[in-house]
Amino acid sequence: MDLFEYQGKQYFAKFGIPVSAGGVAVTVDExxxxxxxxQYPVVVKAQVQVGGRGKAxxxxxxNNADEVRLHAGNIxxxxxxxxxxxxxxxxxxxxIDEEYYASxxxxxxxxxxxxxxxxxxxVEIEEVAEKDPDAIVKLHINPVDGLSEKVxxxxxxxxxxxxxxxxxxAKILVQLYDCFTAGDCDLAEINPLILKPTGEVHALDAxxxxxxxxxxxHPEWAEYSATEELDDREQLAREKGLQYIGLSGTxxxxxxxxxxxxxxxxxxxxxxxxxxxxxxxxxxxxxDQMAAALEVINFDKDVKSIFINIFGGITRGEEVxxxxxEAMKRVNLRAPIVIRLDGTNAEEGxxxxxxxxxxxxxxxxxxxxxxxxxxxxxxxxxK
Amino acid sequence: MAIFVNENTKVIVQGLTGGQGKFHGLRNRAYGTNxxxxxxxxxxxxxxxxxxxxxxxxxxxxxxxxxxxFIAVPPKAAAAAILEAAKAGITFxxxxxxxxxxxxxxxxxxxxxxxxxxxxxxxxxxPGIISPGKCNIGITAGEIAELPSAKGPNxxxxxxxxxxxxxxxxxxxxxxxxxxxxxxxxxxxxxxxxFVDCLAEFQKDPETHAIxxxxxxxxxxxxxxxxxxxxxxxxxxxxYIAGVTAPAGKKMGHAGAIVSGGKGTAQGKMDALREAGxxxxxxxxxxxxxxxxxxxxxx
Numbered sequence: 001m002d003l004f005e006y007q008g009k010q011y012f013a014k015f016g017i018p019v020s021a022g023g024v025a026v027t028v029d030e031x032x033x034x035x036x037x038x039q040y041p042v043v044v045k046a047q048v049q050v051g052g053r054g055k056a057x058x059x060x061x062x063n064n065a066d067e068v069r070l071h072a073g074n075i076x077x078x079x080x081x082x083x084x085x086x087x088x089x090x091x092x093x094x095x096i097d098e099e100y101y102a103s104x105x106x107x108x109x110x111x112x113x114x115x116x117x118x119x120x121x122x123v124e125i126e127e128v129a130e131k132d133p134d135a136i137v138k139l140h141i142n143p144v145d146g147l148s149e150k151v152x153x154x155x156x157x158x159x160x161x162x163x164x165x166x167x168x169x170a171k172i173l174v175q176l177y178d179c180f181t182a183g184d185c186d187l188a189e190i191n192p193l194i195l196k197p198t199g200e201v202h203a204l205d206a207x208x209x210x211x212x213x214x215x216x217x218h219p220e221w222a223e224y225s226a227t228e229e230l231d232d233r234e235q236l237a238r239e240k241g242l243q244y245i246g247l248s249g250t251x252x253x254x255x256x257x258x259x260x261x262x263x264x265x266x267x268x269x270x271x272x273x274x275x276x277x278x279x280x281x282x283x284x285x286x287x288d289q290m291a292a293a294l295e296v297i298n299f300d301k302d303v304k305s306i307f308i309n310i311f312g313g314i315t316r317g318e319e320v321x322x323x324x325x326e327a328m329k330r331v332n333l334r335a336p337i338v339i340r341l342d343g344t345n346a347e348e349g350x351x352x353x354x355x356x357x358x359x360x361x362x363x364x365x366x367x368x369x370x371x372x373x374x375x376x377x378x379x380x381x382x383k
Numbered sequence: 384m385a386i387f388v389n390e391n392t393k394v395i396v397q398g399l400t401g402g403q404g405k406f407h408g409l410r411n412r413a414y415g416t417n418x419x420x421x422x423x424x425x426x427x428x429x430x431x432x433x434x435x436x437x438x439x440x441x442x443x444x445x446x447x448x449x450x451x452x453f454i455a456v457p458p459k460a461a462a463a464a465i466l467e468a469a470k471a472g473i474t475f476x477x478x479x480x481x482x483x484x485x486x487x488x489x490x491x492x493x494x495x496x497x498x499x500x501x502x503x504x505x506x507x508x509x510p511g512i513i514s515p516g517k518c519n520i521g522i523t524a525g526e527i528a529e530l531p532s533a534k535g536p537n538x539x540x541x542x543x544x545x546x547x548x549x550x551x552x553x554x555x556x557x558x559x560x561x562x563x564x565x566x567x568x569x570x571x572x573x574x575x576x577x578f579v580d581c582l583a584e585f586q587k588d589p590e591t592h593a594i595x596x597x598x599x600x601x602x603x604x605x606x607x608x609x610x611x612x613x614x615x616x617x618x619x620x621x622x623y624i625a626g627v628t629a630p631a632g633k634k635m636g637h638a639g640a641i642v643s644g645g646k647g648t649a650q651g652k653m654d655a656l657r658e659a660g661x662x663x664x665x666x667x668x669x670x671x672x673x674x675x676x677x678x679x680x681x682x
Binding site: 109184257260275 | 410458459482483484485486489490492493494497522523524526527542543544545546547548549550553570572573597599600601602603604607623625626627628629630633634635636637638639640644649665666667668
């Protein structure tokens with residue numbers, strides 16, 4: 001789960017990382033209120049999860065209430081690369097002497113934590129990596145050992161952070177590592193990490209991505225889930241507890257297992273179609289799960305055909321088939337279904353489907369994944 | 384032969400009295416696996432359909448001489464369960480638990496590496512392992528796995544995805560091709576056992592003559608496997624990589640299946656494997672038929 005900048009800053013603050021005084025606003029009046037409390041000049045920042053906000057006019061400096069009104073009014077509702085701005089963050093504008101970069105992630109190849117630190121911040125780190133790779137210090141940290149202030153300080157020295165900022169940077173690195181580990185982040189990034197003329201080091205931006213698997217031990221994350229940007233389909237799927245990702249195609253997909261679901265998208269694409277979604281119905285695939293999945297797919301107006309791809313392992317083909325027949329009675333589908341049922345007792349399952357009295361224009365059974373994909377794509381393309 | 388587990392493997396089930404543990408533990412026993420005990424703290428002395436339950440892994444190992452453990456406990460208990468098994472002397476741990484936080488996984492992996500270097504962890508979030516006819520630990524439906532034939536050729540399977548593993552087993556069964564061992568390494572970001580670990584074992588195993596590998600988007604395990612294959616694997620291979628059309632930045636069901644910053648794409652993985660001499664199927668069925676061709680050539 002990706003956090004908005006303001007949420008990331010609030011998350012950082014919980015771990016003691018210094019951030020600018022500010023607050024979030026959803027209306028112009030609220031923005032002015034926050035600005036008055038944060039001291040002028042302030043920065044008004046669009047809260048969207050996409051890069052290039054500044055260039056799009058989503059970040060503005062304001063010296064008084066009138067300017068806050070003007071900018072907040074312009075930015076709220078603004079469309080930045082398809083993301084509509086619903087919230088703005090207003091904070092006291094910082095004086096900046098220098099800009100650095102710091103982040104922690106998991107290096108999956110090394111199976112260790114990875115610190116990336118650079119004295120060149122405020123620009124995209126990928127850009128720095130390309131133009132001047134030596135300007136980025138990469139340090140692996142064994143999760144069993146953690147990160148000490150001493151090691152953090154040495155990393156800052158290696159990254160050529162100037163002496164006057166070393167103590168501040170080292171301290172923030174340890175705090176950011178704590179946020180990354182105890183806070184269960186997939187990514188914790190500060191860009192830019194700034195040095196103020198007063199000598200303080202401070203997080204001017206926050207990019208945080210949380211590990212959904214750790215949600216059970218972070219009840220405070222509920223507020224982040226509430227603001228997550230889901231489309232209506234994804235919202236409905238979440239309510240029904242389904243693993244669903246909305247896409248923009250016309251073939252609705254239901255498969256059992258994440259790998260098989262991914263594979264189903266690929267095969268649909270391979271035969272000239274486009275998938276409307278990713279949906280993993282899980283191992284069981286009983287009538288309740290199937291009905292819930294069909295409801296979500298049916299809600300998507302772009303869906304022209306539905307491809308159900310089930311491989312029976314422990315769950316036998318006849319159980320899956322009964323589930324589908326039952327689910328079709330409960331959901332009034334707009335689009336026809338093409339099903340590929342294979343694996344344990346698949347034949348028995350196909351017989352149940354064939355003898356259920358459902359016309360072929362509504363439910364068609366195909367023996368292989370490829371044939372089923374072709375049929376579903378032909379239906380979606382109106383052939 | 385076969386890799387990692389065989390007819391001599393003695394298995395305990397951590398979480399045997401829970402829903403998943405009981406269901407799959409009993410199925411594994413019915414398949415013929417030596418399931419010698421179960422562990423549930425506070426339930427020592429009970430039994431599950433004749434399988435004795437112990438309070439701790441240490442007690443279970445002492446009483447049964449078990450060398451493998453099947454962990455089917457909820458995510459919040461899984462990390463401690465893995466370390467408890469390692470401490471008690473279990474050398475092969477299969478953890479099917481899905482939803483373990485990545486931070487816990489990274490810590491467990493590195494703790495095993497430092498303190499218990501001889502312990503092999505398979506998973507978490509994996510379907511388990513089956514050496515057909517000998518041992519089945521996990522959630523694989525044993526009946527879809529073809530027994531290896533004495534004179535071969537037999538195929539080894541290694542996969543990050545559960546259902547695609549079953550698919551591969553099924554395709555081989557329909558063609559009458561025997562399977563030496565089928566290993567599901569799981570879809571999480573820090574798997575205990577990697578493709579490379581399995582490929583090294585398959586290469587050594589006299590009962591394995593060819594290998595199917597099933598990967599997916601995210602991370603670089605397939606690229607590392609390609610490097611390893613180039614230098615070390617002489618047995619013929621086919622592979623399939625899921626997620627060619629997966630959108631960037633989204634976790635596709637598995638916690639580890641995500642393309643981020645242009646890295647971990649299916650295309651990159653297919654290219655790397657192809658360059659290492661692996662035949663690539665564009666869907667699981669194609670990888671299966673490519674393997675059938677390979678096997679024909681070996682006969």
